[in-house]
Each structure stands twice: as structure tokens, then as C-alpha cells.
Amino acid sequence: MTRSLSPIIQTRRWHRLLMWVIGLQMVIWAISGSYFALMNIHFIHGDHLVTPPARALSAESYRVPFNDLRARYPDATGFSLTRIAEQPVIQMTIQGQLRLLDPQTGALLPPVSESLAKRIGQQAYQGSGTLSAAPLLTDTAPSELSPRHLPAWRLDYDDWGQTSLYISQLSGELVTKRHRYWRWFDQLWYLHILDYDDGEDLNNLLLRTAACLALAGTLSGALLLWFRLRRRS
Template sequence: MSWARVSAKVHKWLALLMAIQILFWFVSGLFFAIAPIETVRSEHRIAELPIQPVSLSTAAIGLQRIAGSQAAAADKIELRSLLDKPVALVSNGEARPRLYNLSTGQQISPIPASMAVAIAERDHDGDERAARVSQVTENTTEYRGPLPAWRIDFEDGANRALYVAADTGAVTARRSTLWRTFDFLWSLHIMDFKNHEDFNTPLLIISTALALIVIVTGIIMFPSRFGYHGWRKRRKARREARAAEARA
């Protein structure tokens, strides 16, 4: 049996076996190419807010207030503004970060739901107000950021949800219907149907190897499908006929 015939059989059955997954790869790949990643991440809906620097004098006095409150030691201190108020984010190794109000020296983390809503509404570009707020204490396929966190939902036509970390007051994720569609197609693309993030799964490796065999066998079949082998046989027969005539 020729290589072309063997390749034809292997190609046919493997292509039948892999058809759905190959379809998923092409559909998801087309979607990824069309959808701008900035839009998927809702970066186009981030409000442009003026930068509010914290003066050194405010920082120095505020840190003295924090030290006077018997706060634990820190190996990193970040100064910034939060809802127009100067704050300090104090971190120490693997411990949960602490957020302090520099004006009072008081710890304000974990932030309450009302503050998380205010942060999300300020970050979200548009006139929509928060429709729902809920606490997040476990990571999911939609959110794998710092915990605990607050989820703030907006009814803006895109089912957008913003996640605000309770310990830092930072917006750590922006989700929408477009993002969820992207994430679902990504899970099909990398064949991680549970966590949607591992692209080194044995299933993906095996499927990719089988798809590669489909391509290679298709290449081997290519000449015979376009009549190359038949053309060679006919050409050889004509040469032999002419040789026979010459000898006669």
C-alpha cells in the first residue's frame, strides 16, 4: 500500500475525530483576532481622572499618625489618593496589606461595600450607577485577583462588573459579556474547561499532535489529489511508447 493511500486513511479518520476541536480553534482564533483586547478588558470604559499627588508634608505627618497607632512594621509603603483622600498602603511580606487614611492615621481596610461602590462608580466611565454589590471570598473563572473583594455590577448594556479589592481599594478586574465570551472561547481554545488558564494540559498536547498529523498526511496526499501521480504514469507510458516505436 502506497504512502498516499495510508495517509488518506489516517487523514480521513483523524480529521473526523478532530473536526469539532479544529472548528473550535478556528472560531476562537478568529474571535481573538477581531476583538480588540483593550475592549475585552473594558479599558475603554475607564474614566480619565486627574492625578492627585500626595505632598511630602502630608505623607510625613500621616505616617507619624500611623506609627502612633501602634501599626505593625512594614517593608513597603505606597502613597496615593483614594476618593480624593491621601492614603497609605502598608505591606509586610505575605501578610494582608493594610490601607490607612493619612489624614487621621486610622486603618480603613478592609473597605466597606459603600466605599467599594464609590470607587467603582468613579472608575467606570459613564453616567450609570451601581445596580448590585456583593462580596467575593473565593476565586472563580471570572475573578482570580486579591481576596476578599467586592463585585459591583452595572446595568450598562454589557453586564459589566468591576471588582474592588477590599484590602487595597484598587479596581483589580473589569468584566463584561464580551470578556465572558472571550474567556469561554479561550477555554475551548486551550482545552482547559475547568480553570480556563492552563495551556499545558495533556489533552491540548495530544490534540495538537493529532492535528499536526492531519496536516502532514494532507500534505502527503496533496500530489495524488491533484493528479500528479497519474500525470507521471501517463508521461512514463508515453516515453515507453515512443521508445518502443524507435526500436521497431
């Protein structure tokens, strides 16, 4: 007759098996969680790398009546007056995108050129590096840029953080920025929530499974500790 294993032996075996399966992920959670907690989120977001452009404009900056703009662009959902590289322009929201208009005539302005994108970046960038590359992204966006911002100019700087500024070719806006420590944050976030696609699904099956295994491993470890303490007493 086979002798049944004692509860402590069964618990130890299950605990060992669970930790072999989920132990590495628990270490990753500890490392990534520590990084998230220790790093200043404003530093991660690169707030120190750029200066917001001045937006104050006078009424003399434009001459075209907004009623005329409404009539000329009936599909537009909004107009605003702003500056691009110190030049006043009208930003028009149409079909979910921003387009630039001449503030004097209301005519649609051409897409932002490479030279204009560099001027926008020069005014915004506050780092210590110099511009090393300025490719135009049209078809495929890197993981750090939402495809909805295409086409966009990527301005790469040779500073300590390998900073990149992304300038929309349609609106001239600085749509996002990245540096080394933000990229590390993104990669750790993917590992933390076990979503290797876009890092936005906090309720994916893999994460829920790992969480259940980690909980089972923790509870079995706590049970082993209770067995040991009870034996000593």
C-alpha cells in the same frame, strides 16, 4: 491471499479517522483564533470603561512620619500615599496584601464598606449603565477573579456589556474588571488551549495530544493532495 491496500487508500482512511477525532477542535481553533486576532485587546481589557484615579498628592495630605509607621508595623514591606474616593490614605503592603492606614494618625482603617465601594466604582466607571448589584465576595471567587483578591466587592452595571468592577475590601483598589466580550475571550481561550481549569497551562497533555493529531491530519491531507496531483500529471 489478502491483497494489501494501496498507499492512497491507507492515507485516505487515516486522514478520515484523524479528522473525525480532531476536526471539531480545529474548527474551534479557527473560530477562537479569529476572535483573538480581530478584537482590539484594549477594548477586551475594558480600558474604555474606567478612568484611572488621580494620584497626585501634596505633602500636607499626611502627618505621620514614615519612620513611625515602620516602627508600628515592622512586618510591612512598603508604604505609599494614594487616594481612595478622593480621600488621601496610606497603602501598606503587609504579608502580601494591601491595607489602608489613616494618613493623619497611621491607624489601620476598617475594611472598605459597601457605600465606599460604590463611591469608588462611581468615580472609576465610565460606561452608560447604572449600578444593579453590589455583592461582597468573601469565600469563593468567580473564575474571572483571582482568589488572592478576596474579599472583594463586585459592582455589577446594567450596560450593554454587563460590566463588573471588582473592588478589594482591604485596599479599596479596582483590582480587575470584566464585560461580556472579555468573558467570551476567556471562554474561547479555555477552549483554544484545552485547559478548563484556570486557562494558564499552555503545555498540558490534552493540548499537546490535540496538536499532534491535528498535525497528523494536516500532513495526511497534504499527502492525499500530492497523490491526486501526481495522478493528474
